[in-house]
Amino acid sequence: ADIISTVEFNYSGDLLATGDKGGRVVIFQREQENKSRPHSRGEYNVYSTFQSHEPEFDYLKSLEIEEKINKIRWLPQQNAAHFLLSTNDKTIKLWKISERDKRAEGYNLKDEDGRLRDPFRITALRVPILKPMDLMVEASPRRIFANAHTYHINSISVNSDHETYLSADDLRINLWHLEITDRSFNIVDIKPANMEELTEVITAAEFHPHHCNVFVYSSSKGTIRLCDMRSSALCDRHSKFFEEPEDPSSRSFFSEIISSISDVKFSHSGRYMMTRDYLSVKVWDLNMENRPVETYQVHEYLRSKLCSLYENDCIFDKFECCWNGPDAIMTGSYNNFFRMFDRSTRRDITLEASRESSKPRAVLKPRKVCTGGKRKKDEISVDSLDFNKKILHTAWHPVENIIAVAATNNLYIFQDKIN
Amino acid sequence: QDMQDKETVTPERAEEAKLKAKYPNLGQKPGGSDFLMKRLQKGQKYFDSGDYNMAKAKMKNKQLPSAGPDKNLVTGDHIPTPQDLPQRKSSLVTSKLAG
Numbered sequence: 001a002d003i004i005s006t007v008e009f010n011y012s013g014d015l016l017a018t019g020d021k022g023g024r025v026v027i028f029q030r031e032q033e034n035k036s037r038p039h040s041r042g043e044y045n046v047y048s049t050f051q052s053h054e055p056e057f058d059y060l061k062s063l064e065i066e067e068k069i070n071k072i073r074w075l076p077q078q079n080a081a082h083f084l085l086s087t088n089d090k091t092i093k094l095w096k097i098s099e100r101d102k103r104a105e106g107y108n109l110k111d112e113d114g115r116l117r118d119p120f121r122i123t124a125l126r127v128p129i130l131k132p133m134d135l136m137v138e139a140s141p142r143r144i145f146a147n148a149h150t151y152h153i154n155s156i157s158v159n160s161d162h163e164t165y166l167s168a169d170d171l172r173i174n175l176w177h178l179e180i181t182d183r184s185f186n187i188v189d190i191k192p193a194n195m196e197e198l199t200e201v202i203t204a205a206e207f208h209p210h211h212c213n214v215f216v217y218s219s220s221k222g223t224i225r226l227c228d229m230r231s232s233a234l235c236d237r238h239s240k241f242f243e244e245p246e247d248p249s250s251r252s253f254f255s256e257i258i259s260s261i262s263d264v265k266f267s268h269s270g271r272y273m274m275t276r277d278y279l280s281v282k283v284w285d286l287n288m289e290n291r292p293v294e295t296y297q298v299h300e301y302l303r304s305k306l307c308s309l310y311e312n313d314c315i316f317d318k319f320e321c322c323w324n325g326p327d328a329i330m331t332g333s334y335n336n337f338f339r340m341f342d343r344s345t346r347r348d349i350t351l352e353a354s355r356e357s358s359k360p361r362a363v364l365k366p367r368k369v370c371t372g373g374k375r376k377k378d379e380i381s382v383d384s385l386d387f388n389k390k391i392l393h394t395a396w397h398p399v400e401n402i403i404a405v406a407a408t409n410n411l412y413i414f415q416d417k418i419n
Numbered sequence: 420q421d422m423q424d425k426e427t428v429t430p431e432r433a434e435e436a437k438l439k440a441k442y443p444n445l446g447q448k449p450g451g452s453d454f455l456m457k458r459l460q461k462g463q464k465y466f467d468s469g470d471y472n473m474a475k476a477k478m479k480n481k482q483l484p485s486a487g488p489d490k491n492l493v494t495g496d497h498i499p500t501p502q503d504l505p506q507r508k509s510s511l512v513t514s515k516l517a518g
Binding site: 062151200250254306 | 429430431432433434435437438439441445452455456458459460461462463464465466467468470471
C-alpha cells in the first residue's frame with residue numbers, strides 16, 4: 001500500500017514530493033545549513049503528509065478507481081506557499097502547502113480555547129496580537145479537476161505560461177487553466193471511431209519548457225508526436241513525427257511491446273528530448289525526426305529473457321527517466337539497480353538502492369551484471385536478478401548532484417560526495 | 420551466405436520461438452486491439468456497487484461466518500448459502516496468453 005508511485009523535486013530542489021499507491025503525498029524539505037549540526041546540511045526530512053486521493057467507485061461502469069498517485073508536478077513558486085498538482089487515474093487536484101508560524105491571540109468575542117465570550121462580560125476592547133507558534137504545515141486542496149478523462153491519466157505537465165497545464169490519458173489529452181475546474185479543452189483525441197481499429201495508445205505527454213504552444217506525446221508504438229497549439233484547436237495532426245526506423249528483419253513478437261515509450265522528458269534547454277522504452281533511453285534532437293541522436297542501453301541483457309518477462313508481465317513495466325542538466329541522464333532497472341549515463345564522456349554506471357548496499361554516508365559501489373561467460377566476483381548474473389525489485393521512479397535535484405530513487409516502498413536520497 | 424543468415428537467430432527471435440512453443444494459440448498481433456483494450460480497461464470490475472462494498476467490507480473484517488466444516492463441498496443435500504459459493508472471479512480478465 002505504501003509503494004511509491006511518483007517522485008518529484010520542486011523548482012528550487014528544496015522540496016521533494018512523493019506519491020504512493022495509497023493515495024498519500026509525502027513532502028520532504030531540505031535542512032538548512034546549521035552550524036551546530038554540520039552533517040545535517042542537505043538532509044531531507046518530512047515536511048508535510050496528506051491524503052491526496054481516496055479510492056472511488058465508478059457506478060456507471062462498476063469499476064474501482066484506484067487512489068494511487070500517478071504523477072505529481074510542482075508549480076513554480078509565486079509566494080510563500082507551495083503548490084503542486086497530483087493526479088490519480090481520473091482526477092487531478094491542486095494542493096496548496098503553506099506554513100503557519102504565527103497565531104492571533106486576544107480576540108474580543110472568543111476565548112483562547114475558542115469558546116464564545118459572554119457579551120455582557122466584555123467591558124473593554126482589545127486589539128488581537130500575533131504571537132509566534134510552533135511551525136505548522138498545512139495542505140489544502142484548492143482545485144479539483146474531475147470528470148474529464150474516460151481513460152486512465154498517465155501524465156500531467158505544467159505549461160511555461162504558468163497558467164495552463166495538460167493532462168493525458170490513453171487516448172486523449174486535455175488542456176486546463178489552473179483557475180478553472182469546470183471546463184477543459186480537448187487538444188488530442190486518438191480514439192478511433194471503431195475501437196476494433198485501435199492500434200496505439202498515448203503513453204506520456206509533456207509541454208515544451210519554453211514554448212507554451214508546443215507539447216509532445218509518446219505512444220505505445222515507440223513514436224513521439226510534437227504538436228503546436230497555434231496550428232489548430234484540435235492537434236490531431238502533428239507538426240513533427242519522431243520515429244526510429246526499424247530493421248524489418250529483426251522484427252519479432254516483442255518488438256512493438258518493447259518499443260513502447262514509458263516516459264518522455266524535454267531537456268532544460270528544450271532543444272532535446274529523452275524517451276525511455278523497455279530496454280533503452282534515447283535522446284532526440286527536436287530538429288531531427290528520423291532517428292535519435294543518442295541511444296543508451298539500460299539492460300540489454302534482458303533481450304534474451306523476453307519470453308519469461310512477458311509471462312510475468314515485467315515487460316510492461318513503465319520506467320521513468322530524468323535529466324541532470326544537459327550532461328547526464330538517469331533511469332531505473334531491476335534488482336534495485338539504477339543507471340546513470342554521462343552524455344559527454346559516454347561513461348555509464350550502475351548503482352544499487354538497497355539497505356544492504358548503502359550505509360548512510362558510505363560511497364556507493366558500482367554494480368555490474370554478468371551477461372555471459374564467467375561471472376567475476378561482485379558481479380551478479382542475469383538469472384539472479386530480482387525482478388520484483390524495480391526502480392521505476394527517480395528524480396534529480398534541479399541544481400545540485402542530489403538524486404531521489406524510489407525502490408518499491410523505500411525512498412533513497414543520494415548526493416555527490418563533497419571532497 | 421544466405422544459409423548462414425538463416426541460421427543466426429537473434430536473441431529476440433529465439434525468445435519469440437520459446438513463447439510460441441509454450442503457447443501455440445498466441446494471437447498474431449501482440450499490439451492489436453484486444454491487447455490494447457485490456458490495457459484500457461485496467462481496474463477491477465465488480466458486478467455492481469453492492470458487490471464492491473461487500474468486497475471492501477470483507478477486506479476490513481476477515482471474520483465472516485463460515486458455512487461449516489466442509490466449506491468447499493457443496494453437495495446435493497446441502498442447501499448452499501452465499502458464503503458457500505466460490506468467490507466469483509472477475510469475468511472480463513482473460514489471460515493474455517490465451518490468445
